[in-house]
Amino acid sequence: MEIGTQAHTPADDPTGSRARRYRAVDVISHDLGVTGRCDTVELDENAAMTIVEHKATPVRHRPEVTEPMRIQVALLAGALADMGYPVSGQAIYFTNHHTRVDVPLTPADRALARDMVAATARTLAAEQAPPPLEDDRRCSRCSHISVCLPDERPLTLVTRRIVVADPDTQVLHLATPGSRAYVTRGRIEVSKSGEKLGTFPIERVQGVVVHGNVDLSGGLIRELLWRSLSVVWCTSSGRVTGWARAAQGPNGGPRLLQHVASQHGRIDLARQFVATKVANQATLLRRHGDAPTAVTRLRELQREALDSPSLTNLFGIEGDAAARYFAHFLTMLRPKVVATEGLTFSTQTRRPARDPINAALNFLLRSADR
Ligand code: SF4
Known part of the structure; x- marks a missing residue:
C-alpha cells in the first residue's frame, strides 16, 4: 500500500x-x-x-x-x-x-x-454483505481475509455488516537497513544518511515491526510504549528476536478470569475451543488436502461441539475430529515429496515419534508450547 x-x-x-x-x-x-x-x-x-x-x-x-x-x-x-x-x-x-x-x-x-x-451501489445498499469467494486462490493473498473470513462465513449467518474497525491505522514495518526512526511533532520520521524516507502520523500506527538493522530512538520507543503500542524486532529474514510492550498490559484481568474458569470448569468455553479447533482442521483440510467427505463431517462435528451436553461428549467429538483430520493428513503434503521421501502417516505418536511426519509435528507442537 x-x-x-x-x-x-x-x-x-x-x-x-x-x-x-x-x-x-x-x-x-x-x-x-x-x-x-x-x-x-x-x-x-x-x-x-x-x-x-x-x-x-x-x-x-x-x-x-x-x-x-x-x-x-x-x-x-x-x-x-x-x-x-x-x-x-x-x-x-x-x-x-x-x-x-x-x-x-x-x-x-x-x-x-x-x-x-x-x-456497487446495490452492494452498498444491501442489508447483507455479499457472499465471499469460494475456495479461491485470490483470498489467500487478499488483505481483507481477516475481516472477510471466506472459509468461516458460509458456516454462520452474518448478522452485522463487516467493516474494518479503523481502516486508517496500520502496523508500520521498518525495513531499510541503516535507517533510523524517531518521533517529532506527533509523527514518526524515518531517515537514512540525511535523506528522509518517510513520515507517518503516530496516531495512525498500531504497532511497529523492525526488520534487521534499523535504529529506533529512545524517544520513539518511549512514545510507542506510552501509547500501549508494541515494538517487535526481527532479523532481516523475519525471525522474531524480541519485543517491547507497555508495562500496563491488558492481560492481567483475562489471565485471572482464565484461572477462575479453569478452577470451576466452563463447558461453554470448552465448546467454543473445540468447535474452533475442529473448524481450523476442516479449513486446513479443505484448503490444502483432498478429502471433501471428511471436511463435510468435520463441519458437522464443529456444529455438534457447540451443542455438546457434557465434557465427556465434547472429548469424544474432539477425538473423532482428530482421527478424521489425521487420517487425511498426507493429502495435504505435496504428492511428489511424499513419494520421493517415502513418507507415511497413519496416526499421531508422541514419545517416541514413529515416523518423520510425527517427528516434525512433535517438534512444531513443542516449539509452539514454548
Ligand atoms: S478474502 Fe478478499 S478476495 Fe476473498 S472473498 Fe473476501 S474480499 Fe474477496
Missing part, C-alpha cells in the same frame, strides 16, 4: 500542475453517480483531454492494463465528458516500469463500467 501511495504522491499534488498538464483533477458525474480524481489530465492543442492514471505494479509483473484499470479510466473519461470537457484518450502510466500504455475504450468498456457502478 505504501508503495502505491509513494508512486501516487506526485500525481496527488495539484501544485505539480504545468501548462497543458494538470495534476489531481477532481471529476464528478451525476449521470454515472460517481466522483473521482484523475491523476493527470493532459491537454492537446485543440484542448481535448487525455487522462493518465498512475499505477505501481511490481516490476516482476508485466505492465498490463487490467479490467479494473479499464473500468477506472472509463469512469473518469465519462465523468469528464459529463462535465462538458472533450476527452480524446486515456492511458496508464506504470511508475515502476516507466511505461505508458494507451487505453482505447470501446462501447463495451463504457457499458461494463456503468454496470459495475450499478452493482
